[in-house]
Structures are given as C-alpha cells and as structure tokens.
Amino acid sequence: MGLAKRIIPCLDVDAGRVVKGVQFVDIRDAGDPVEIARRYDEQGADELTFLDITASSDQRATMVHVVEQVAGEVFIPLTVGGGIREVADIRRMLNAGADKVGINTAAVFNPEFVKEAAERFGSQCIVVAIDAKQVSGSGEPKRWEIFTHGGRKPTGIDAVEWAQRMVAYGAGEILLTSMDRDGTRDGFDLELTRAVSAAVDVPVIASGGVGNLEHLAEGVTLGCADAVLAASIFHFGEYTVGEAKQYMAAQGIEVRL
Amino acid sequence: MASIAIIDYGMGNLHSIAKALEHVAGKTRVIVSSEHAEILAADRVVFPGVGAIRDCIDELKKTGLDDVVRQVAADRPLLCVCLGLQALLDESEENQGTHCLGIVPGKAVHFRKELKDPDSGARLKIPHMGWNQVQQLHVHPMWRDIPNGSRFYFVHSYYAVPANADDIAATTPYGADFASVLAHDNVFAAQFHPEKSQHAGLQLLENFVGWNGEP
Numbered sequence: 001m002g003l004a005k006r007i008i009p010c011l012d013v014d015a016g017r018v019v020k021g022v023q024f025v026d027i028r029d030a031g032d033p034v035e036i037a038r039r040y041d042e043q044g045a046d047e048l049t050f051l052d053i054t055a056s057s058d059q060r061a062t063m064v065h066v067v068e069q070v071a072g073e074v075f076i077p078l079t080v081g082g083g084i085r086e087v088a089d090i091r092r093m094l095n096a097g098a099d100k101v102g103i104n105t106a107a108v109f110n111p112e113f114v115k116e117a118a119e120r121f122g123s124q125c126i127v128v129a130i131d132a133k134q135v136s137g138s139g140e141p142k143r144w145e146i147f148t149h150g151g152r153k154p155t156g157i158d159a160v161e162w163a164q165r166m167v168a169y170g171a172g173e174i175l176l177t178s179m180d181r182d183g184t185r186d187g188f189d190l191e192l193t194r195a196v197s198a199a200v201d202v203p204v205i206a207s208g209g210v211g212n213l214e215h216l217a218e219g220v221t222l223g224c225a226d227a228v229l230a231a232s233i234f235h236f237g238e239y240t241v242g243e244a245k246q247y248m249a250a251q252g253i254e255v256r257l
Numbered sequence: 258m259a260s261i262a263i264i265d266y267g268m269g270n271l272h273s274i275a276k277a278l279e280h281v282a283g284k285t286r287v288i289v290s291s292e293h294a295e296i297l298a299a300d301r302v303v304f305p306g307v308g309a310i311r312d313c314i315d316e317l318k319k320t321g322l323d324d325v326v327r328q329v330a331a332d333r334p335l336l337c338v339c340l341g342l343q344a345l346l347d348e349s350e351e352n353q354g355t356h357c358l359g360i361v362p363g364k365a366v367h368f369r370k371e372l373k374d375p376d377s378g379a380r381l382k383i384p385h386m387g388w389n390q391v392q393q394l395h396v397h398p399m400w401r402d403i404p405n406g407s408r409f410y411f412v413h414s415y416y417a418v419p420a421n422a423d424d425i426a427a428t429t430p431y432g433a434d435f436a437s438v439l440a441h442d443n444v445f446a447a448q449f450h451p452e453k454s455q456h457a458g459l460q461l462l463e464n465f466v467g468w469n470g471e472p
Contacts, residue, residue, distance in 0.1 A: 002374060002430045003381070004388045004408060041455070046388055075277050077410060077453050094270040099453060122308035124384065124412045125270075172384060172412070201370075203382045226382055256388040256408045 004256040005220045006046035006227035007244055008205060009234045011036060012053045013082075016062040019053070020183075020232045030235040034069045040234065041074040043241035046256060048074070049102070049175070049229060052082030053150070060089075064096045071097020081129055081175070090117055094125065102175055104129040105148045108155055111169060118170025127205075128171040132159035132192055133179040144192050151179040159192065160199050167200045174200060175229070178208040185211025185232070193223030205229050213239060213247040220253050260286040261466065262299035264326065266316045267291075268308050274338065277452035278303070281463040293325050301465065302329040306340025310365070310415070311352035313340055323358060330360045330444050334470040336462075337446035342417060342439060345446055351415050361441050363419035372432040381432055384414045391427045391437055391449065397472060399426075399445050399464045407457040409449035411437075416448060443470035 011018045011033050018030040030036065037048055048070070052063045060083060067080055080093045081102025090101050107114050107128050118126045131151050136143040144159035163174050176196050178189035188206045197204040206225035210216055210233055219228040233239050245255045261278060263271055271289050278287045290296050304326055306313050317323040329335050330345070337345055349355045349365035357365070372381040388408040393400050416435040419425060426440035429448075439446040445465070451458035 001390060003385065003411075006387050071273065072276055073280075075273075075280070075452060075459055076455050095272060097272050097276065099270075099273060121270075124307060124386075173386065201383050203384075203386050226387070 002254065004046070004254050005225075005248065006205075007216065007241055007248075007255070008047045008049050008227055008229040009040045009045050009241060010049045010051060010207070010229045010231045012051045012231060013063060013066060014054045015059055016066065018235065020235055030232075033066045036235070037070045037074050040241055041076060044245060044256065045076065045241045046227070047077040047079065049079040049081065051102070052080070060092075064092060067093060067096040067098050079127055079175075081127070086113070087117065087120060090121060090125075094121065100125045100127050100173070102127045102129040104131065107166060108146065108148050108157070111165065114166055114169040114171060118172070123170045123172035126171050127173045127175050128163075128166040129175040129177065130159055130163060130166075130196075131177050131179050132189075134189070134192070142191055142195070144195075147179055151182070160195050163196045163200050163204075167202050171202060173203050173205065175205045175207060176225075181209025182207070183232075184209050187211065187215040188219045188223050188225075188228075190218060190223040193219060193225050197224040197226070203227060213244050216244055217248050217251045217253060220248070221251065258284065258286055259301075260288060260299045261301045261303060262296040263287070263289045263303045263305060264296055264322060265289050265291045266313075266320055266322045268306055268313050268316055268340070270307070271305060273450075274303060274305050274452040277459060278462055278466070281459050282466050285466050291320060291322065293321065296322075296325050297328065299333075301334045301336070301468070303465075304335060304337045304341040304344070306338065306344060308340065309352060310340060310343055310349045310355045310357065313344055314355055314357060317344070317358070326358060327360060333443060334465065334468050335444045336465050337444065338452070339413060339448060339450060342446035342448055343415060345439070345444070346417060346419070349415060361419060361424055361439055361444070361446070362421060363417055363424070365415040365417055367415050368432065375432070384412055385416075385431050386412045388454075389429050389431065389437075389449075391429055392434075393427050394425060397426055397440055397445075398468050399440070399461060401460075401464050403457055403460050403464075409437075409447070409451065409454040409457055411449045413448060440472060442472060
C-alpha cells in the first residue's frame with residue numbers, strides 16, 4: 001500500500017466551454033466547465049486539468065472566472081495550462097485558485113522562464129507540458145521531438161532530453177502528450193511514456209490517446225506513468241472516473257477509491 | 258464571533274486554504290492576515306506554507322511573524338500545513354541547512370535518492386506527489402469522522418523527523434513510514450494539504466473549526 005496512481009480528467013476550454021478536438025481539429029462541445037468539474041469531483045477524480053486552448057487575451061479573463069468558480073467548490077488539486085507566458089499569468093491563475101500551472105510553448109522559447117517560475121512560486125506548482133511526436137522511422141531506434149502550437153510546429157528538440165532539462169530547471173511534474181496519439185483513442189504512446197518516466201525523478205502524467213479503460217491501466221503498468229490524463233472518454237459519458245478507478249484497482253493498481 | 262486567522266507571510270497562495278475553511282467554517286469568520294494584532298485576536302490560527310524553507314523562515318523573521326507563530330503555538334489551537342509543519346522544527350536539511358523555529362524538537366530531511374517501494378521494488382518519484390494513506394497512531398479530536406488510513410493529498414520532498422516519537426500523530430508509507438502528522442498539545446501539523454484532500458480534508462478542517470486545543 002502507498003501512494004495512489006492518479007486519474008486526471010482534462011477539460012479543454014474554449015470561450016468558456018469544454019470542447020474536445022480530434023488531433024486538434026474537429027472540435028465538439030462537451031459542456032459547462034464548472035458543471036463538468038463538479039461531476040468529476042463527485043466521481044472521485046484525483047485532480048483536474050484545465051487547458052485554455054484558445055488562449056487569446058480576451059478569453060483569459062473567462063478562464064480566470066472558470067477557475068475561481070471551480071476552486072470555490074471543488075477541493076482537489078487544479079492545474080491550468082494554455083497561454084501561460086509570464087510570471088503575471090502564473091500569479092493570476094494561482095490567485096484565482098489554481099494549484100499548479102502548465103507551461104508549454106513559453107518553456108520552449110524561453111527555458112529560463114521555468115527556472116524563474118519555480119524559484120518564485122516553488123516547483124510544486126510548475127508543470128511543464130511536453131507535446132511530443134515520433135520522428136524516427138521504422139527500424140530506427142525510437143526518437144521523439146517536441147512540437148509547439150498545438151502540435152503544429154516542430155522544434156528539433158529531443159523530448160527525453162527536454163524533460164530532463166526542464167526538471168533540472170525546476171519543473172515539479174511533467175505532463176507528457178503524444179501528438180501522434182492525441183484524439184485517436186488508440187491508447188497512450190507507451191514507449192514514449194516509459195522513456196520519459198525513466199529519465200526523470202519527478203512524476204510523469206501520461207496523456208494523449210485514451211479510448212478505453214485498459215489504456216488507462218496500461219499507462220501505469222506498461223508506461224510507468226505516475227498519473228493518467230484523459231478527456232473524451234469521460235466527457236461523453238462512456239465511463240465515469242469511478243469506473244476507471246475500479247478497473248485499475250482490479251488490475252492491481254493502487255488508486256484512491 | 259469566533260474567528261480563524263490564516264497567517265499571510267508572503268509565501269504562496271492562500272486562496273485554496275481560505276476557500277476550504279470558509280466552506281466548513283459555518284459562523285466562524287475566516288481571515289487571511291499579516292497583521293500581528295489581528296492574528297493574535299483570532300481564536301484559532303492556521304500556519305500554511307509552500308516553497309522553500311529558507312525563504313519561509315526569512316519572511317517570518319522579516320515580518321516578525323515568527324514570534325506570532327511562537328505565541329499562538331503556546332496558547333491556542335494551531336493548524337500547520339506542509340511547509341508550516343517543517344518550519345516548526347529545529348532545523349531543515351533544505352537550502353544547505355536552515356534553522357527553523359524550534360517549536361517542536363526535530364528536523365526535516367530529504368527523501369533519499371533512489372527511493373524504492375519496499376514491497377514491489379518500484380522506483381519512487383520525488384517529490385512525493387499525490388494521494389497517500391495516513392495511519393492515525395492514536396485517538397485525537399482532529400481525527401473525528403475520518404476513517405483510519407484515509408488518503409490525503411501530498412506534495413513535498415522533505416519530511417519531518419521529530420525528536421520525540423510521542424509527537425507523531427500519523428504516519429504515511431513512502432519508501433518507509435514517515436511522520437505525516439505531528440501533534441503536540443494545542444498544535445496539529447499536517448504534511449499533506451487538507452484544503453486539497455476532498456472529503457477527508459474538509460472533515461479535518463471542520464474538526465479544526467470545532468477543536469478546543471485539547472489533545
């Protein structure tokens with residue numbers, strides 16, 4: 001017995017609504033973020049992650065409002081990502097009630113920002129989000145690079161090395177998304193997850209590709225992830241978080257029931 | 258009117274703990290304050306903390322709130338959370354060694370590198386982050402309606418090693434059992450975050466609202 005593996009529903013928020021895209025296009029409306037957050041809390045979610053997927057400046061205020069409302073009634077850790085570019089953005093989200101912020105693109109363009117953020121607010125609230133895509137061909141040793149701008153722009157940076165560098169700069173946790181799998185419902189990229197998890201001391205959250213409960217369990221058992229993140233399987237009512245936990249527990253995975 | 262003061266010494270985000278306390282406080286007023294007089298006028302005090310211990314102790318000293326913590330630790334119900342617990346001890350290994358407040362004898366030490374689960378042999382990550390079990394060692398009013406072994410939310414890399422085993426109110430397994438809660442007279446100090454621990458955490462905060470400080 002000991003530390004539980006976490007299940008983290010992820011809410012992609014656009015203009016105050018939860019949406020879910022398939023490989024970052026084809027966006028479907030899934031509802032009101034506060035209502036959905038409340039439902040996942042009742043179902044036993046271990047944390048919630050909100051991703052502001054428009055991240056235009058006028059929408060930022062909408063996100064702050066969502067976080068404030070959720071933080072007033074849901075008492076589990078809340079992470080907010082998307083458009084976190086400067087210290088003021090972090091402060092605004094923490095003041096609204098977020099416990100952690102996810103830094104993605106800004107870390108790539110200015111790695112020192114992660115260092116500054118960790119020194120200012122503590123590593124415990126700095127999650128570095130990594131969007132990785134396989135770049136090795138078949139037959140070659142597996143290699144992944146990080147991509148920015150919702151998976152559209154390659155950077156030439158090796159994903160495993162980048163994760164290690166971000167931890168050295170003060171990241172307290174890595175949110176690792178496979179751009180090849182995101183939205184496909186084919187399961188996590190387990191090799192990618194395992195490679196990053198083995199390379200860093202801090203917890204790794206596996207993300208991208210969950211289509212069923214077996215995928216969640218595999219993220220932990222085969223991917224060696226400390227937490228698993230999923231969106232659409234929960235949003236559209238296929239599974240509850242409680243069902244996911246029961247399934248994982250039945251596979252011998254320690255969860256909070 | 259009864260009141261609870263949350264000590265604000267410039268370290269991190271007190272929004273969560275204030276919101277959670279307000280949720281369970283009923284008629285008790287919850288204030289977040291850095292004013293000595295206002296804190297000392299409260300019936301109960303919460304001493305939170307996140308970040309690095311050196312900054313925490315420096316800020317407490319700079320603001321004179323270290324003496325306020327000492328005083329409330331001597332005379333009324335005091336709930337310490339996370340770094341607030343570690344600050345009570347004599348010293349911490351963090352930041353190449355830091356003198357702390359010396360209210361509860363003991364020190365804070367780092368989880369050792371290459372930490373492994375004793376049963377499975379699995380490598381354990383640092384920080385210790387997530388929901389882990391809290392084993393209550395004896396009966397205490399703060400545990401009212403909280404099943405033994407309940408999970409609470411942790412995030413930390415250092416943990417307390419109190420000099421007196423009697424001060425340990427609960428343990429949590431991570432590599433080995435560590436002291437996750439200290440209780441010393443009217444002081445109750447939790448390494449986990451009750452404000453982020455859903456039902457069990459809210460129950461603990463509600464118990465604090467009603468606690469008279471007697472063990």
